[in-house]
Amino acid sequence: MSVTADATTYPVDQRNRVKRRHDRGFYDHATVHALLDAAILCHVSYVVDGQPYCTPTLFWREGNHLYWHGSSASRMLRNLSDGQPACLTVTHLDSLVLARCGFNHSADYRSVMCFGQARLVEDAEEKRRALVMMVDRFFPDRTAGLRQSTAQEIKATAVVVMEIERASAKIRAKGVADDDEDYELPVYAERLPVQTVIGAPEPCPRLLPGVARPANLAGYRAGRLLEEALAEAHVQAYAPG
Amino acid sequence: MSVTADATTYPVDQRNRVKRRHDRGFYDHATVHALLDAAILCHVSYVVDGQPYCTPTLFWREGNHLYWHGSSASRMLRNLSDGQPACLTVTHLDSLVLARCGFNHSADYRSVMCFGQARLVEDAEEKRRALVMMVDRFFPDRTAGLRQSTAQEIKATAVVVMEIERASAKIRAKGVADDDEDYELPVYAERLPVQTVIGAPEPCPRLLPGVARPANLAGYRAGRLLEEALAEAHVQAYAPG
Numbered sequence: 001m002s003v004t005a006d007a008t009t010y011p012v013d014q015r016n017r018v019k020r021r022h023d024r025g026f027y028d029h030a031t032v033h034a035l036l037d038a039a040i041l042c043h044v045s046y047v048v049d050g051q052p053y054c055t056p057t058l059f060w061r062e063g064n065h066l067y068w069h070g071s072s073a074s075r076m077l078r079n080l081s082d083g084q085p086a087c088l089t090v091t092h093l094d095s096l097v098l099a100r101c102g103f104n105h106s107a108d109y110r111s112v113m114c115f116g117q118a119r120l121v122e123d124a125e126e127k128r129r130a131l132v133m134m135v136d137r138f139f140p141d142r143t144a145g146l147r148q149s150t151a152q153e154i155k156a157t158a159v160v161v162m163e164i165e166r167a168s169a170k171i172r173a174k175g176v177a178d179d180d181e182d183y184e185l186p187v188y189a190e191r192l193p194v195q196t197v198i199g200a201p202e203p204c205p206r207l208l209p210g211v212a213r214p215a216n217l218a219g220y221r222a223g224r225l226l227e228e229a230l231a232e233a234h235v236q237a238y239a240p241g
Numbered sequence: 242m243s244v245t246a247d248a249t250t251y252p253v254d255q256r257n258r259v260k261r262r263h264d265r266g267f268y269d270h271a272t273v274h275a276l277l278d279a280a281i282l283c284h285v286s287y288v289v290d291g292q293p294y295c296t297p298t299l300f301w302r303e304g305n306h307l308y309w310h311g312s313s314a315s316r317m318l319r320n321l322s323d324g325q326p327a328c329l330t331v332t333h334l335d336s337l338v339l340a341r342c343g344f345n346h347s348a349d350y351r352s353v354m355c356f357g358q359a360r361l362v363e364d365a366e367e368k369r370r371a372l373v374m375m376v377d378r379f380f381p382d383r384t385a386g387l388r389q390s391t392a393q394e395i396k397a398t399a400v401v402v403m404e405i406e407r408a409s410a411k412i413r414a415k416g417v418a419d420d421d422e423d424y425e426l427p428v429y430a431e432r433l434p435v436q437t438v439i440g441a442p443e444p445c446p447r448l449l450p451g452v453a454r455p456a457n458l459a460g461y462r463a464g465r466l467l468e469e470a471l472a473e474a475h476v477q478a479y480a481p482g
């Protein structure tokens with residue numbers, strides 16, 4: 001199977017080719033980016049002295065670049081600062097699948113693995129911009145109304161960027177899928193949906209009188225799928241103009 | 242800071258010591274196990290030819306051992322079969338935190354990183370038992386009522402086990418935490434809760450007449466936190482006797 005890389009598809013090699021269940025694999029930008037932009041949490045893998053680490057972190061996408069941040073003192077960020085191979089993965093769990101035999105028990109999910117070289121953002125202007133988008137990508141235009149960052153805060157925050165060199169998405173969305181002959185068995189089977197939803201916002205108890213929830217947070221409303229609000233905010237944050 | 246390892250605490254070294262925000266770090270079995278048992282999805286990191294991979298997978302805990310499975314043909318499992326260092330991480334996202342400055346924007350979360358040597362389960366009896374618990378840990382006693390696994394299915398399924406050598410949990414659960422002087426600012430701040438919940442079960446449309454949902458799936462009910470149902474099932478599955 002050969003996949004041609006063009007403007008809208010990530011190149012495929014043995015790092016990112018979906019080997020198992022390749023019918024579930026996608027490499028196009030639209031699929032990969034949609035799964036990334038519907039998330040705020042990722043897991044990043046990196047290697048220190050042969051030991052793999054899997055670190056959860058908040059992240060966001062800007063074009064073909066992924067950004068995440070942390071303390072300048074963190075183990076992960078110190079080791080990535082000079083350009084280290086990394087793998088950033090996002091997974092959306094959509095269901096548990098109870099089948100008629102153990103082998104067909106499964107889950108519906110949408111995941112994406114991105115490969116590249118992670119490096120510390122050292123350019124002052126790029127870092128300043130990233131620290132704005134770290135907030136505004138999730139909550140558009142929020143930074144303008146905040147107490148501005150101090151030089152010490154900027155120094156204490158490390159920002160990492162990784163250009164996506166390879167990526168693959170893997171999607172299972174078929175619920176119960178038993179062997180043909182097993183449908184004749186008197187065994188209960190179901191798809192059990194799983195959703196990550198927003199709860200009722202909890203305003204800080206120390207808000208000053210008259211300070212109300214800004215209208216542009218309306219997308220983050222109780223009961224809504226978190227991924228919908230995140231994807232919508234991403235579109236707003238990076239809208240042309 | 243020195244942490245003593247005893248029967249109820251994982252030993253601490255530089256692999257698993259929580260360096261950043263060490264006030265958020267926990268090493269005791271009770272905390273680590275509770276976070277693991279409240280999950281079905283983890284991310285596993287491993288290294289192939291210097292390249293880190295971060296792979297999402299279903300998993301479960303039995304004592305100090307973590308199990309996961311996949312195809313005998315998968316990249317991850319082939320490379321772990323002879324005992325490879327791995328890191329298995331679980332993260333529960335509990336909220337997004339909107340603060341009065343960019344630096345204090347954060348999230349509430351509970352995560353756990355486990356380190357050890359992953360190896361393929363090759364003993365036939367250990368593998369048979371693992372394939373039962375792969376289902377029954379989540380849905381107690383379910384395997385007994387299923388179509389039994391074929392020799393081909395057992396052969397096609399690889400099971401990996403990793404003894405937890407080191408582990409650390411990291412928990413943030415404080416919502417908005419601004420700098421003292423920032424509470425005087427007219428800036429809106431909130432904690433935005435996030436929950437992963439079970440939806441309405443979707444019975445397979447091809448159930449035979451009279452086949453009803455078993456009573457022991459009652460814990461998986463619409464609107465319940467997935468982690469509650471998973472933790473409850475773990476207790477039932479591994480109850481003494």
